[in-house]
Amino acid sequence: xxxxxxxxxxxxxxxxxxxxxxxxxxxxxxxxxxxxxxxxxxxxxxxxxxxxxxxxxxxxxxxxxxxxxxxxxxxxxxxxxxxxxxxxxxxxxxxxxxxxxxxxxxxxxxxxxxxxxxxxxxxxxxxxxxxxxxxxxxxxxxxxxxxxxxxxxxxxxxxxxxxxxxxxxxxxxxxxxxxxxxxxxxxxxxxxxxxxxxxxxxxxxxxxxxxxx
Amino acid sequence: xxxxxxxxxxxxxxxxxxxxxxxxxxxxxxxxxxxxxxxxxxxxxxxxxxxxxxxxxxxxxxxxxxxxxxxxxxxxxxxxxxxxxxxxxxxxxxxxxxxxxxxxxxxxxxxxxxxxxxxxxxxxxxxxxxxxxxxxxxxxxxxxxxxxxxxxxxxxxxxxxxxxxxxxxxxxxxxxxxxxxxxxxxxxxxxxxxxxxxxxxxxxxxxxxxxxxxxxxxxxxxx
Numbered sequence: 001x002x003x004x005x006x007x008x009x010x011x012x013x014x015x016x017x018x019x020x021x022x023x024x025x026x027x028x029x030x031x032x033x034x035x036x037x038x039x040x041x042x043x044x045x046x047x048x049x050x051x052x053x054x055x056x057x058x059x060x061x062x063x064x065x066x067x068x069x070x071x072x073x074x075x076x077x078x079x080x081x082x083x084x085x086x087x088x089x090x091x092x093x094x095x096x097x098x099x100x101x102x103x104x105x106x107x108x109x110x111x112x113x114x115x116x117x118x119x120x121x122x123x124x125x126x127x128x129x130x131x132x133x134x135x136x137x138x139x140x141x142x143x144x145x146x147x148x149x150x151x152x153x154x155x156x157x158x159x160x161x162x163x164x165x166x167x168x169x170x171x172x173x174x175x176x177x178x179x180x181x182x183x184x185x186x187x188x189x190x191x192x193x194x195x196x197x198x199x200x201x202x203x204x205x206x207x208x209x210x211x212x213x
Numbered sequence: 214x215x216x217x218x219x220x221x222x223x224x225x226x227x228x229x230x231x232x233x234x235x236x237x238x239x240x241x242x243x244x245x246x247x248x249x250x251x252x253x254x255x256x257x258x259x260x261x262x263x264x265x266x267x268x269x270x271x272x273x274x275x276x277x278x279x280x281x282x283x284x285x286x287x288x289x290x291x292x293x294x295x296x297x298x299x300x301x302x303x304x305x306x307x308x309x310x311x312x313x314x315x316x317x318x319x320x321x322x323x324x325x326x327x328x329x330x331x332x333x334x335x336x337x338x339x340x341x342x343x344x345x346x347x348x349x350x351x352x353x354x355x356x357x358x359x360x361x362x363x364x365x366x367x368x369x370x371x372x373x374x375x376x377x378x379x380x381x382x383x384x385x386x387x388x389x390x391x392x393x394x395x396x397x398x399x400x401x402x403x404x405x406x407x408x409x410x411x412x413x414x415x416x417x418x419x420x421x422x423x424x425x426x427x428x429x430x431x432x433x434x435x436x
Contacts (some may be wrong), residue, residue, distance in 0.1 A: 026387040097397060155408075183405060
């Protein structure tokens, strides 16, 4: 049980760092880590200011039963990720602001930065919208995250996985930076050059208007 | 109102902590419209012209909800709006006049915010309406703001900012954060071709589920 206590502590520390780094808001977001036949996960709706390591719920892989407070509503999604991806040791779900914006547009995030391509994969797909805790959300997320370390959840947030907690957190940071780059490069693209012909016409029109004044 | 005053005095420390948290979270900037908390039959409210960074218990006024009479320094000029909300919405325990950057931008554009994020639908409500009072921040503008808040915990006030409500202080702060984040997503999603919105029904159900269920889970387990 020592491993479980250590994992609870580590999960709590990452949950607190998420809030400090403003990678999530309020009680939103959840963090989990695999420990043998169990995984430990932040409880549902927990106020991070009063959360203690012993409040981190322990869920049994085989039965889905838990001890401690009621685990996050997203526990089924975490469980599904651990079951289908044997290399995954940690899962983080968060409402990082720029990831939320891209998720709201439901556009696939291209790898605009080298770190995103290295850490996450060739792109970050968006899982179709589904209600939290449903089979549909599980299915859509598993589909979107295939061959990747992260996925966006439409109109909701992001999911990141890693071998260890630190990897999953790093993945989230890389994702959030990638989303910022996407938003700002698209913004710049919208501000395009008027074109040489229209520019000449505008200039001529302006000169004529001045002359006739 | 001596009993009532005692009740109000007991919430002063929590109100001061909350003023600090609103500043730290960046959801209140100029603090012109103020923040208030209900304490039984009275309301504790911030003044209009004091720097919140140096706010002390002596700067807060205590106002009787029924008579509108106040003890202590002069409350914010928007006192009438705060009182009207507490009188009309019995469940509301805290009111914040939010003036964070993206909220101000969307309020200036007078665009209602559709349910672009689940968290916004859950906490603020299925949409965030824009109140367009002829004279914002005066008593004459109160009915328009109340109307925009119907069935919601947040509304924008045209050309001005927003109003966020909570059943308690924490919820009002969360509502502010979520509204600012929702407005940011709404604005910046335009660069990417615009946000897809949740359906009206989904958004409505999410708000109701949040109010009745999700927000209570933790309190039940750790009273």
